[in-house]
Amino acid sequence: MNSPSVVAAAMAALMMFLLLTPPSDAAISCSDVIKGLRPCVNYLMNGTGKPPAACCSGISAIQAAASTTADKQAACNCIKSASKQINPNPQLAQALPANCGITLPFTVSPNVDCSKIT
Secondary structure (H helix, E strand, O other): OHHHHHHHHHHHHHHHHHHHOOOOOOOOOHHHHHHHHHHHHHHHHHOOOOOOHHHHHHHHHHHHHOOOHHHHHHHHHHHHHHHOOOOOOHHHHHHHHHHOOOOOOOOOOOOOOHHHOO
16 A cells, blocks of 8 residues: 555655754645655665655655744654654665755654654
């Protein structure tokens, strides 16, 4: 089934990108997060090498949409919830930002405290 895999991919990837945008007020939906990360599913579950270009484009779109603290925390919580159902490859999830040309000031982990994201 695609839905649980998409949710898991969303969980792994968006946590990597939540801190890249400046804080303000709004809320991104979990379905938006999943939609943006759908192209990353296969890569995060069993990929090798670089993620597909569509995956990096989806992540960039989520990054742009999650412009507020509320957005970032909502996306993070969506991703964490999904990861409890499907476990993406942690090494692939951790490498995803660098493989998409993005640097993050934190370690990608399913244990990220979403409430501390600002």
